[in-house]
Amino acid sequence: MKKIEGEILNNIDLGEGMFHLIVSAEEIAKRAKPGQFVNIRILDTLCPFIRRPYSIWSAEGDVIEFLIKVSGLGSRLLSERKRGKIDLLGPLGRAYPEPNFGDNETVLIGGGTGIAPLMFYVKYYSLTNFKFIYGAKTCPPDYLISRLGEIIGDFLVSTEDGSLGFKGLVVDYVKELIRDGYIDPQKSIFILCGPLAMLKSFQFLPPENTYVSMEGKMACGFGVCMGCAVKRRDGKGYLRTCTDGTIFRLLDIEL
Amino acid sequence: MNLEVNLAGLRLKNPFMPASGTFAYGVEFLDRKDEIDITEFGAIVTKGISLRERFGNPPERIAEVPCGLLNSIGLENIGLERFLKEKWPLLKEIGVPVIVNIFGEKEEEFEILSEELDRAKVHALEVNLSCPNVDKGGMEFGQDRKVTGRIVEIVKGKFKAGPVFVKLAPNFVNIIEVAKVCEKKGADGLSLINTIMGMAIDVEKREFLISRGVAGLSGPAIHPISLYIVYRVYQEVKIPIIGVGGVYDYRSAIEFLMVGAKAVQIGSMIFVEPGIINKIIRDTKDYMRRHKIDDIKKIIGCMQKVKKGE
Ligand SMILES: Cc1cc2nc3c(=O)[nH]c(=O)nc-3n(C[C@H](O)[C@H](O)[C@H](O)COP(=O)(O)OP(=O)(O)OC[C@H]3O[C@@H](n4cnc5c(N)ncnc54)[C@H](O)[C@@H]3O)c2cc1C
Ligand SMILES: Cc1cc2nc3c(=O)[nH]c(=O)nc-3n(C[C@H](O)[C@H](O)[C@H](O)COP(=O)(O)O)c2cc1C
Ligand code: FES
Numbered sequence A: 001m002k003k004i005e006g007e008i009l010n011n012i013d014l015g016e017g018m019f020h021l022i023v024s025a026e027e028i029a030k031r032a033k034p035g036q037f038v039n040i041r042i043l044d045t046l047c048p049f050i051r052r053p054y055s056i057w058s059a060e061g062d063v064i065e066f067l068i069k070v071s072g073l074g075s076r077l078l079s080e081r082k083r084g085k086i087d088l089l090g091p092l093g094r095a096y097p098e099p100n101f102g103d104n105e106t107v108l109i110g111g112g113t114g115i116a117p118l119m120f121y122v123k124y125y126s127l128t129n130f131k132f133i134y135g136a137k138t139c140p141p142d143y144l145i146s147r148l149g150e151i152i153g154d155f156l157v158s159t160e161d162g163s164l165g166f167k168g169l170v171v172d173y174v175k176e177l178i179r180d181g182y183i184d185p186q187k188s189i190f191i192l193c194g195p196l197a198m199l200k201s202f203q204f205l206p207p208e209n210t211y212v213s214m215e216g217k218m219a220c221g222f223g224v225c226m227g228c229a230v231k232r233r234d235g236k237g238y239l240r241t242c243t244d245g246t247i248f249r250l251l252d253i254e255l
Numbered sequence B: 001m002n003l004e005v006n007l008a009g010l011r012l013k014n015p016f017m018p019a020s021g022t023f024a025y026g027v028e029f030l031d032r033k034d035e036i037d038i039t040e041f042g043a044i045v046t047k048g049i050s051l052r053e054r055f056g057n058p059p060e061r062i063a064e065v066p067c068g069l070l071n072s073i074g075l076e077n078i079g080l081e082r083f084l085k086e087k088w089p090l091l092k093e094i095g096v097p098v099i100v101n102i103f104g105e106k107e108e109e110f111e112i113l114s115e116e117l118d119r120a121k122v123h124a125l126e127v128n129l130s131c132p133n134v135d136k137g138g139m140e141f142g143q144d145r146k147v148t149g150r151i152v153e154i155v156k157g158k159f160k161a162g163p164v165f166v167k168l169a170p171n172f173v174n175i176i177e178v179a180k181v182c183e184k185k186g187a188d189g190l191s192l193i194n195t196i197m198g199m200a201i202d203v204e205k206r207e208f209l210i211s212r213g214v215a216g217l218s219g220p221a222i223h224p225i226s227l228y229i230v231y232r233v234y235q236e237v238k239i240p241i242i243g244v245g246g247v248y249d250y251r252s253a254i255e256f257l258m259v260g261a262k263a264v265q266i267g268s269m270i271f272v273e274p275g276i277i278n279k280i281i282r283d284t285k286d287y288m289r290r291h292k293i294d295d296i297k298k299i300i301g302c303m304q305k306v307k308k309g310e
Helices: A026-031 A071-077 A112-124 A142-152 A170-179 A196-201 B081-092 B107-119 B139-143 B145-158 B175-184 B220-234 B249-257 B274-288
Strands: A002-015 A018-024 A037-041 A051-055 A057-060 A063-069 A084-092 A103-109 A130-136 A158-160 A186-195 A210-214 A229-232 A239-240 A247-249 B006-008 B009-014 B016-018 B064-065 B070-071 B097-100 B126-129 B164-168 B189-192 B196-198 B215-218 B243-244 B263-266
Touching: A002 A026, A002 A142, A002 B243, A018 A071, A018 A158, A026 A057, A026 A063, A026 A084, A051 A063, A051 A071, A057 A112, A063 A071, A063 A112, A063 A170, A084 B145, A084 B175, A103 A112, A103 A170, A103 B126, A112 A186, A130 A142, A130 A170, A158 A170, A170 A196, A186 B016, B070 B220, B081 B097, B081 B107, B107 B126, B107 B145, B126 B145, B145 B164, B145 B175, B175 B189, B189 B220, B215 B220, B220 B243, B220 B249, B249 B263, B249 B274, B263 B274
Parallel strands: A103 A130, A103 A186, A130 A158, A186 A210, B016 B263, B097 B126, B126 B164, B164 B189, B189 B243, B243 B263
Antiparallel strands: A002 A018, A002 A084, A018 A063, A037 A051, A037 A084, A057 A063, A210 A247, A229 A239, B006 B009, B064 B070, B070 B215, B196 B215
């Protein structure tokens, strides 16, 4: 953890309530690994009070990038910040497991902005043996589609309104892909990032080979408040999302 | 320039310390001196320790409200035995007084905790009689003057290694009356205040933002309330008061000193600015330099003599 004063280089409106925040922050960029996050102070006033956590979408040279959806006051105010200094705490959290899965194929499933850390993962490790599935509400902005193309190459999409790819929930899409033999759950490692409801819908996957990124509410992000509790499956209380995660093996936690 | 204060026999090199539950067990930051130098703190206050390990409440435990925070952690902690084995050996080497915050569901738990922590010779206790986030103990105790008095007696009877502070909150009680009882039963000081009970609702989903419904409110939103309580209780008791609630910078910290608090705890703001205590120490020195104050004791209680309009 390090508190860094970054500099906003660009903040691009992508449409569909999403924006692309590009920040220069060398000390974080140099150390950032896929799966880690940065706790951003939205403004130096007292409201919003606590920082907001965002997954690292990309880290290269001294630049870090985020893919953010406007969902409330904090993210809206952040979307309006186009220039200037920005107060960052990071990188926080444990990184994704290094891709060391033998013959298994890695299946990455992202819901909404949950694709951000998964894209970083593919790029960081130059992953080859993988499938990438993106579940969205509606047709994602062109900008995002072309960036996905650049980094991921081929990917699969489902939209709830059917405006692109499979029509319906991403979980139903993945079930279909399994039925069709396109994905073999016995020979795959699943890495999921998205809203809790989506993660819950995937509990049919083999829990020893499924990893999920949790996005529970956080007050500190660095392990002192005990606010970000995730229930352990063995009944022995809770783990902390911010320091024990944010990625957990499904086998170890209860959603 | 002198920032030293004597807090019921504890010698603090300055009045500033973390509030219980907002800085884990303190030892987590030993190797992060560039960001948080705990050796500069006036004291360290631990997360609330109970006799047995507690798992705490189910999520959601945190919600933001304007200028503040609702929490319902439910006193998740590692329990006395692990605290003494894993944390205390590191804590006692730091060279800063350590105040151990304790919590019990039954009177006998307070008794054992006090006995064992006395044996370990921890430097001071802070007895939490005001946690809103558990069904048993906590606030239930602080609400009842008789029970409060009895627990203070029990703790004082067993803990001789240093001063005993009692932590109270203004939830459904006349905090002045409870404060007086604590003093009468031998408490060496008071920590004012713990979080104030509150709640928030997601009206779209008709759900409480905190799964338990009720939670404790902290952060800048409560600062004027905690300040007034310290101001008033100071007029009623002789034992020293630690001001806590909503401190976010050196000014809000100095306000506590000016109404008579001998020390100040900083809680939720640590989540926002991990280095805030070091910054408050620096900025307070700066303030004293600007105002040509050579000894911090000269501002403690100075606003008790000034009433608005006089
Ligand atoms: C480790 C981690 C990584 C994250 N990465 C990203 C990311 O890359 N891009 C992105 O857009 N968002 C990400 N989030 C979620 C992001 O932190 C929330 O969007 C943000 O906190 C909302 O703040 P707000 O002030 O805009 O909304 P608020 O006013 O706080 O809340 C508005 C709505 O958002 C929901 N919400 C609030 N906080 C969270 C949360 N932490 N997780 C899920 N829902 C929440 C509330 O329940 C409410 O419905 C991440 C969260 C975590 C914990
Ligand atoms: C996440 C959290 C956990 C807390 N845990 C404890 C605790 O274990 N024992 C205790 O006496 N007070 C606890 N408190 C209360 C604080 O010590 C403090 O009294 C309160 O937060 C007000 O100060 P603040 O506004 O500076 O945060 C906790 C507060 C927060 C926010
Ligand atoms: S967010 Fe504070 S402990 Fe995880």
